[in-house]
Amino acid sequence: xxxxxxxxxxxxxxxxxxxxxxxxxxxxxxxxxxxxxxxxxxxxxxxxxxxxxxxxxxxxxxxxxxxxxxxxxxxxxxxxxxxxxxxxxxxxxxxxxxxxxxxxxxxxxxxxxxxxxxxxxxxxxxxxxxxxxxxxxxxxxxxxxxxxxxxxxxxxxxxxxxxxxxxxxxxxxxxxxxxxxxxxxxxxxxxxxxxxxxxxxxxxxxxxxxxxxxxxxxxxxxxxxxxxxxxxxxxxxxxxxxxxxxxxxxxxxxxxxxxxxxxxxxxxxxxxxxxxxxxxxxxxxxxxxxxxxxxxxxxxxxxxxxxxxxxxxxxxxxxxxxxxxxxxxxxxxxxxxxxxxxxxxxxxxxxxxxxxxxxxxxxxxxxxxxxxxxxxxxxxxxxxxxxxxxxxxxxxxxxxxxxxxxxxxxxxxxxxxxxxxxxxxxxxxxxxxxxxxxxxxxxxxxxxxxxxxxxxxxxxxxxxxxxxxxxxxxxxxxxxxxxxxxxxxxxxxxxxxxxxxxxxxxxxxxxxxxxxxxxxxxxxxxxxxxxxxxxxxxxxxxxxxxxxxxxxxxxxxxxxxxxxxxxxxxxxxxxxxxxxxxxxxxxxxxxxxxxxxxxxxxxxxxxxxxxxxxxxxxxxxxxxxxxxxxxxxxxxxxxxxxxxxxxxxxxxxxxxxxxxxxxxxxxxxxxxxxxxxxxxxxxxxxxx
Numbered sequence: 001x002x003x004x005x006x007x008x009x010x011x012x013x014x015x016x017x018x019x020x021x022x023x024x025x026x027x028x029x030x031x032x033x034x035x036x037x038x039x040x041x042x043x044x045x046x047x048x049x050x051x052x053x054x055x056x057x058x059x060x061x062x063x064x065x066x067x068x069x070x071x072x073x074x075x076x077x078x079x080x081x082x083x084x085x086x087x088x089x090x091x092x093x094x095x096x097x098x099x100x101x102x103x104x105x106x107x108x109x110x111x112x113x114x115x116x117x118x119x120x121x122x123x124x125x126x127x128x129x130x131x132x133x134x135x136x137x138x139x140x141x142x143x144x145x146x147x148x149x150x151x152x153x154x155x156x157x158x159x160x161x162x163x164x165x166x167x168x169x170x171x172x173x174x175x176x177x178x179x180x181x182x183x184x185x186x187x188x189x190x191x192x193x194x195x196x197x198x199x200x201x202x203x204x205x206x207x208x209x210x211x212x213x214x215x216x217x218x219x220x221x222x223x224x225x226x227x228x229x230x231x232x233x234x235x236x237x238x239x240x241x242x243x244x245x246x247x248x249x250x251x252x253x254x255x256x257x258x259x260x261x262x263x264x265x266x267x268x269x270x271x272x273x274x275x276x277x278x279x280x281x282x283x284x285x286x287x288x289x290x291x292x293x294x295x296x297x298x299x300x301x302x303x304x305x306x307x308x309x310x311x312x313x314x315x316x317x318x319x320x321x322x323x324x325x326x327x328x329x330x331x332x333x334x335x336x337x338x339x340x341x342x343x344x345x346x347x348x349x350x351x352x353x354x355x356x357x358x359x360x361x362x363x364x365x366x367x368x369x370x371x372x373x374x375x376x377x378x379x380x381x382x383x384x385x386x387x388x389x390x391x392x393x394x395x396x397x398x399x400x401x402x403x404x405x406x407x408x409x410x411x412x413x414x415x416x417x418x419x420x421x422x423x424x425x426x427x428x429x430x431x432x433x434x435x436x437x438x439x440x441x442x443x444x445x446x447x448x449x450x451x452x453x454x455x456x457x458x459x460x461x462x463x464x465x466x467x468x469x470x471x472x473x474x475x476x477x478x479x480x481x482x483x484x485x486x487x488x489x490x491x492x493x494x495x496x497x498x499x500x501x502x503x504x505x506x507x508x509x510x511x512x513x514x515x516x517x518x519x520x521x522x523x524x525x526x527x528x529x530x531x532x533x534x535x536x537x538x539x540x541x542x543x544x545x546x547x548x549x550x551x552x553x554x555x556x557x558x559x560x561x562x563x564x565x566x567x568x569x570x571x572x573x574x575x576x577x578x579x580x581x582x583x584x585x586x587x588x589x590x591x592x593x594x595x596x597x598x599x600x601x602x603x604x605x606x607x608x609x610x611x612x613x614x615x616x617x618x619x620x621x622x623x624x625x626x627x628x629x630x631x632x633x634x635x636x637x638x639x640x641x642x643x644x645x646x647x648x649x650x651x652x653x654x655x656x657x658x659x660x661x662x663x664x665x666x667x668x669x670x671x672x673x674x675x676x677x678x679x680x681x682x683x684x685x686x687x688x
Contacts (some may be wrong), residue, residue, distance in 0.1 A: 001653065002517075003021065005026075005070065006022060006024075006070060007060075007070070007137040007397060008068070008069070008070070009026055009027065009028065009061055009068035009069040009070040009219075009588075010026050010058050010068055010070070011027065011028050011064065011066035012028065012066075013026075013028065013066050013110075013327075014028045014030060014066065014109075014110045014324075014327070014648060015027075015028065015031065015108055015109075015111065015112065015143065015229070016082060016108070016110075016112075016138065016140055016142075016143050017143050018143050018144055018373040018524045019070065022070070022071065022072070023071045023073045023074070023662075024070050024071060024073055025070070025071055025073065025140060025143075026068065026069075026070045026387065027039050027068060027069050027071065027082070027108075028066050028067070028068040028110075028684070029066065029067045029068070029084060029108060029110075029288065030065055030066055030067075030084055030109075030288070030289065030320050030324075030573065031067060031088075031101075031288050031289045031292075031309075032289050032320075033064045033088050033089065033096065033098055033289055033291065033292070033303035034067065034087065034088045034100070034289065035087050035088045035089065036055065036086070036087045036088075036102075036509040036570055037055075037067040037084060037085075037086050037101075038054065038055045038056065038084065038085040038086075038102075039052075039053070039054075039056065039071075039082065039084060040082060040083045040084060040085060040105065040646060041054075041071070041076055041077070041079035041081070041082050041135045041140075042079060042080065042082070042083070042137060043055075043077065043078055043079055043080060044078070044080045046476070047081060047115075047133050047137060048130075048132045048133035048523070049132075050392060050408075051076070051077040051078070052071070052075070052076060052077055052079060052166055052610050053081050053575070054069055054071065055249055056068075056069055056545065057359075065349065076626055079140060080139065080141070081115050081137035081139060081140065082108065082137065082138050082139050082140055083105045083106055083107060083108070083135065084105075084106045084108065084367060085102050085103075085104070085105065085106065085286070086102065086106055086288055087100055087102040088098060088100035088106075089291075090460060090664070091172040091303075094296050094297070094298050095291055095296060095353070096291050097290060097291050097296040097303050098120065098289075098290050098291060099278075099282060099286040099287060100287060101128075101282060101287055103128075103130040103131075104125065104130070104131055104135070104282050104658070105127055105131055105132055105137070105286050105483040106129075106135075106137060106282075106283070106284055106287045106288055107135070107136050107137065107226070107227065107283055107284040108284070109138070109225055109227065109228070109229075109284055109285060109288065109324060110229055110324070110327070111138030111142070111229060111230055112138075112139070112142035112229045112230055112247070112331075113138065113139040113142035113212075113230050113231075113233070113244050113246065113247065114136050114137070114138065114141050114212045114227055114230045114233065115136065115138070116215065116233075117133055117134065117135075117137070117138050119133050119134050120134055120135070120136065120215075121134040122214060122215070122216040122217065122281055123281075123393065124639045125283050126279065126280065126282070127279035127283045130350075131167070135283070136214075136283060138225065138344070138366055139244055140198045141244055142244045142247065143229075144244075145247075145335055146151065146248070147247070147248050147251045147252075147336065147621050149152055149255070149290075151249075151255060151259070151438060152157060152254070152258055152259075152337055153258050153291060153470035154258070154337075154339070154669070155257075155258050155261055155262065155339060156263065156339065156376075156378075157203045157204060157263060158582075158585075159580040159582075159583045160178050160203055160529075160576075160577045160580075160646070160649075161203055161204060161263075161448070161525050161526075161571055161582065162203050162204065162526060162577075163202070163203075163204045163205075163206050163265065163451070163526065163528075163622065164197065164200070164202035164204065164205050164206065164207070164444070164527070164529075164530060165205075165206045165208065165267075165456055165457060165525035165527060165528070165529045165530060165566060166187075166190070166205055166207065166208065166234045166529075166530035166554070167207075167221070167222075167457065167530070167608060168185070168187060168190060168208070168210060168232075169185040169186075169188055169220075169234070169235055169532055169548070169553075170185075170188070170220075170530075170552045170553045170554060171189065171193065171554055171578070172183075172184050172185055172186070172189035172190065172192065172193060172554075173185035173189075173553045174550065174553040174554055174555060174556060176556045176557050177189070177193070177194075177554065177556050178193075178556060179192045179193070180192070180565075182237050182238055182623060183234070184239060184552075185187070185252050186235050186236060186237050186249065187231075187235050187236065187246075187249040187252070187253040188237055188249055188252065188253070188259075188378075188682070190205075190253055191252065191253055191256045191257075191281045192502035194256055194260050194262070195258070197262060197370050198260055198262075199570065200533060200566075200569065200570055200573065201314045201573035201574055201577065202262065202338075203261065203262060203263065203575070204262060204263035204264075204265055204339070204341055204378075204626070205262060205263070205264060205265065206265040206266075206267055206380075206527065207264065207266055208221060208222055208267050208317075208457055208663075209221065209222030209223055209225065209232075209266075209267050209268065209269055209344075210222065210231055210232050210235065210250065210266060211225040211227060211228055211229075211230065211231070211232060211268070211269065212225065212226050212227045212230035212231065212232045213225055213226050213232060213274055214226050214234065214236060214274045214281070214283070214605050217274055217362055218397040218546050219274070219546060220544070220545060220546055220547055220548040220552060221545045222269075223269050223310070223344060223545070224269075224272075224273070224274035224310060225269050225273055225274055225413055225468040226273065226274050226283060226284070227284070228268075228270065228324065228325070228328040229328055229331055230248075231246050231247055231250045231336075233246045233612060234580075235249075235250075236250075237439075239549050241409060247336075248597045250336060250439050251336060251337070251539060252373065253688050254336060254337050255337070258337070258653055262337040263340065263378070264337075264338045264339050264340075264441040265339060265340040265341065265342055265378060265380065265457070266332060266338050266341050266342070267341075267342045268328075268341050268342065268343060268344065269344045269345075270314060270316070270325045270328070270334075270343065270344075270349075271307070271308045271313060271314055271316070271344060271345040271346075271349075271385065272308035272310045272311070272312050272313055272314055272345075273285055273293075273312060273314065273350075274310075274520075275312060276310075276312060277302070277303070277306070277311040277312055278302075278304065278313040279302055279306040280311060280312075282288065285506060286338025290303050291401050292315065292318055292321065293314065293315055293318075293321060294312050294313065294315055295307070295312075295313040295314070295351065295355055295367070296316050297355075299368070299388040304477050305355050306384050306386075306387070307345075307348050307351060307355065307385045307386060307387040307389070308345055309386030309387065311388075313348060313351065314348070315353060315354050315356075315362065316348060316349045316351060316362075316364045317351065317353045317358070317362075317364075318353070319363075319588065321368050322351070322364045323367075323448055325364065325367075326367050326368060326371055326374075329341065329371075329374055329377075330371065330373045330374065333374065333377055334373060335374055335383070335594045339377065339378055339681060339688055340377050340378025340379065340380065341377065341378070341379060341380065342380040342381075342404075343364050343379070343380065343381050343382060344382055345382055345384065345385040345386060345402075346381035346382055346383055346384075346385075346391075346395075346396070346398070346468070347383060347384050347390070348385045348389075348392045349397075349405075350362040350363055350389065350391065350397060351385075351389075352602075355543060357389055358532045361386055361396070361397070362397050363413040364397045365397040365540075367668075368398070369398070369400075371657040372558060373597060378402065379398060379401040379402065380398070380401060380403065380404065380451060381401045381402070381403045382403075382404045383395070383403045383404065383499075384395045384406070388469075391436075392405065392406060392436055393433070393436030393437055394409065394436065394437070394438065394443060394445070399443075399445075399669070400449075400452075401449070402448065402451045402525055402661040403434070403436075403449060403450065403451060404451050404453065404527075405429075405433055405450045405451055405452055405524065406469065407425075407429065407433065407436065408429045408433065408450065408452045408453065408454075408522070408524070409453055409454055409455075409456075410427055410488055411425040412426065412429060412454055412515065412518050412519075413430055413454065413465065413487075413488035413489065414488050414644055415509060415518075416514055416515060416518070416630055416680075417488065417489070417490035417584065417609075418432055418490070418608060418630055418631070418632060418680075419488075420605050420608075421605045422608075422630075423601070423602065423603050423607045423608070423609070424596045424603050425602075426518075426600075426610070426628075427610060427612075429452070429522060429595065430518070430521065430522045430523065430612070431522075431523060431587060431588060431592065432447035432450055432523035432524050432587050432588070433447075433524065434447070434587050435521060436450065437449050439587055444688075446522045446586065447584055447585065447586060447587050447588075448523075448524060448585060449524075449525075450523075450524035450525065451525045451526075451527055451664070452519055452524040452527070453519070453526070453528060454515045454519055454524050454525040454528070455528065455529050456483075456527070456529055456533060457529060458543070459484055459487060459534075459542050459543075460484075460487055460489055460540075460542045461529065461531060461532060461536050461537055462512055462515060462529070462532035462535070462536075463508070463512065463532070463535040463536060463537050464489070464537055464538055464539075464540055464541075464542070465515075466489070466490065466491070466507075466508045466511040466512060467491055467492065467494075467495075467496065467497055467500075467537070467540070468487075468489055468491055468495065468496060468540040469489055469490060469491040469495060469496070470540070471483050471484070471485070471541070471542040471543070472485065472540035472541055473540075473541050473542065473543055473544075475539070475541060475547060476543060476545070476546055476547070476553065477545065477546070482543050483541075483542040483543030484542060484543070485605065487542060490511075491508065492507045492508045492511060496540065497537060497539070497540075504634065507680065509564070510563060510654060510680055510681055511680060512532075512535065513565070513568050513653040514653050514681065514682050515629075515653065515665065515680075515683045516568060516569055516572050517572065517653060517684070518628075518682075520572045520573065520575070520576040520582070521576075521582060521624075521626060521684070523581075523582065523583060523584060523587065523588060524583065526576070526583075527585070528569075530554060531554045531555075531558075531564050532569075533565065533569035533570070533645075534556075534558045534559040534561075534562045534563075534566045535556060535558055535561075535562045535565055536554055536555060536567060537555075537558075538551050538552065539551060563657075563669075564656070564657035564660075567645055567658070567661070568657065568660060568661055569656055571663075572651075574659070575651075577623065578664075579616065579617035579621050579622065580619055580621060580629075581614055581615075581616040581618070581621040581624070582624075587616070589616060590615075591614060591616075591617075591618055591619075592613070592614055592615075593612065593613045593640075593641070594610065594611075594612050594668040595610070595612060595613070595634065595640045596609065596610060596611060597609055597611070597635050597637050597638070598637075599640050607636075608631040608665045609628060609629045609630065609631055609635055609677075610628055611625065611626060611627045611628065611637055611640070612626050612627070613625050613626075613640070613641055621688060622686050622688045623686070623688075624684060624685070624686055624687075625639060625641070625647060625684070625685040625686075625687070626682065626684050627675065627677045627682065627683045627684075627685075628677075628680055628682050629677040629678070629679065629680065630680060631680070632679050632680065633679050633681060634676055634677065634678050634679050635676070635677050635679075636674055636675070636676050636677075637674070637675050637676075637677050637683075638673050638674050638675075639670065639673040639674075639675065639685070642687060643673075644670040644671060644672050644673040645669055645670060645671070646687045647669070647670045647685040647686070647687050648667035648669050648670070648686050648687070649662065649667060649668040649669075649670065649683065649684075649685055650662055650673075650684050650685065650686050651682065651683060651684035652677075652681065652683045652684075653681045653682045653683075653687075654677075654678035654679075654681035667686060670685065
């Protein structure tokens with residue numbers, strides 16, 4: 001007697017799964033409102049006509065909201081791909097705004113790999129009628145995991161955490177990357193650059209989205225996901241791009257980074273999908289159960305709520321959507337061995353089904369917190385959304401999460417360009433932003449929860465930040481209206497990168513080193529974007545989301561041109577690691593003493609300078625004396641503690657390399673307590 005699941009299929013797990021002892025495959029698909037669901041299986045040579053169509057009977061093949069069936073391998077006729085056809089009722093008000101179309105071939109949201117046929121056509125999913133042979137399909141064999149993880153080791157950093165944000169393709173796509181042809185712009189290409197990452201000193205890479213996205217959508221960054229379980233096949237080598245090997249190439253990358261003691265963090269997008277609004281393609285979620293997966297508005301002419309800025313918003317308040325997100329996170333942790341996630345526009349997780357903000361207890365945060373497989377995973381939030389929700393600090397429901405600190409970014413930029421009234425603000429950011437992450441008895445936040453950054457993928461590169469006062473985004477096709485209009489940038493007295501006078505370039509180099517110092521001398525978790533360490537430029541484009549070309553690909557020739565800046569970053573990273581008193585679990589408290597040019601610190605509106613001593617004894621570390629001059633004239637600081645000869649100069653950003661950063665054992669001892677800190681520069685002293 002066969003078991004019930006053998007006859008009817010099982011509702012769990014969702015997606016396709018191999019049933020070894022029965023030599024069969026189980027298929028399970030959520031759809032609350034569907035009236036009929038048909039499983040479509042395709043062979044390798046014909047993706048238009050299914051080799052098997054299985055129409056599910058709700059009295060046999062449905063449990064709750066899940067449609068399911070089990071197909072013996074012998075009956076599948078060597079099928080390699082699968083999809084669904086789903087029929088259902090027409091739209092019926094805001095919360096039942098259906099988009100069923102049985103003519104459309106639909107991708108399983110739980111597909112672990114996506115196949116794009118040679119005639120794949122995005123436009124066919126955007127117009128009425130069938131799109132057979134032109135639709136993305138799931139790969140059946142992707143559910144069979146074969147990678148050998150025996151050499152893998154888990155990695156977790158604390159005070160030495162240095163996060164490096166990179167785009168998998170853009171990191172090595174440029175022919176001057178030093179990566180061999182087929183490996184350029186791929187997961188394997190990043191492996192080839194691990195020696196560089198080790199030399200630089202980063203301990204974690206934050207990969208911009210690697211979820212499968214629509215190759216015809218025109219989004220280079222990857223923030224328009226088609227599916228939450230499939231690694232993007234465009235980042236695989238040619239030999240792997242049409243089969244399941246993209247999984248193993250991604251896994252090989254994770255394993256290699258772990259072997260180099262580098263964490264892997266994924267930038268994940270669970271706030272919207274690439275299906276757009278009512279004019280966008282019907283690939284998957286829309287045709288399976290539109291009103292479950294998306295937030296629907298009360299405007300029939302504009303039915304999709306858009307809190308993401310990408311034309312739709314995932315309904316994270318729905319229990320099945322939440323389950324899908326947690327299942328996806330668990331998949332990437334257990335099957336792909338990643339170490340953490342950075343959640344794009346995480347405030348959308350707080351949105352109710354009517355679009356309002358749940359200020360009490362958004363369930364998705366609780367679901368993630370209560371999952372044992374995610375207990376030790378690094379969780380990072382971008383704590384806002386594109387519709388005005390701003391939850392930086394204690395407002396974010398994920399109270400143990402790290403958060404991108406946009407206040408650090410903006411206030412560091414404003415301070416270093418010379419804005420008035422910024423000294424109190426930069427003191428708070430250097431201290432660890434305890435105004436946002438209070439460590440009182442009730443809240444007990446940690447300083448490391450502030451993820452400090454000056455630049456990220458979203459905005460100017462660090463070089464462009466000191467070279468352009470205005471964005472130059474016309475190449476993006478939006479008449480220069482896209483991208484942030486306020487960047488808090490300053491061009492150092494010369495707009496752009498053409499015929500730049502030598503004195504302007506020296507100032508730009510100094511400003512870059514100043515930003516590097518602020519980032520790595522602050523309490524919190526530092527992050528910087530790939531290429532900033534050798535002055536990567538995007539020509540003033542602060543939003544190159546669709547620039548899959550030399551604008552966004554790292555230009556590795558700049559590493560040779562700007563070796564002095566690379567050396568400074570490398571030395572600064574090494575210095576931070578060597579002085580664990582800088583990054584602490586807790587705030588500096590009594591170990592920090594603030595000073596000014598003399599005594600005390602000048603916090604007036606017109607002040608542009610400060611100094612501080614960070615005592616290291618409690619951390620078995622040296623004492624550090626930092627003097628910061630963001631003013632446009634030289635200032636003479638007087639060391640306020642100890643005798644002058646007790647202090648040695650390590651850093652002076654006004655000096656040329658290698659004097660700007662003295663190697664360990666080669667520091668310069670002070671003779672007098674007075675030190676002239678040049679205009680727009682930072683000096684760091686050390687006392688052992």
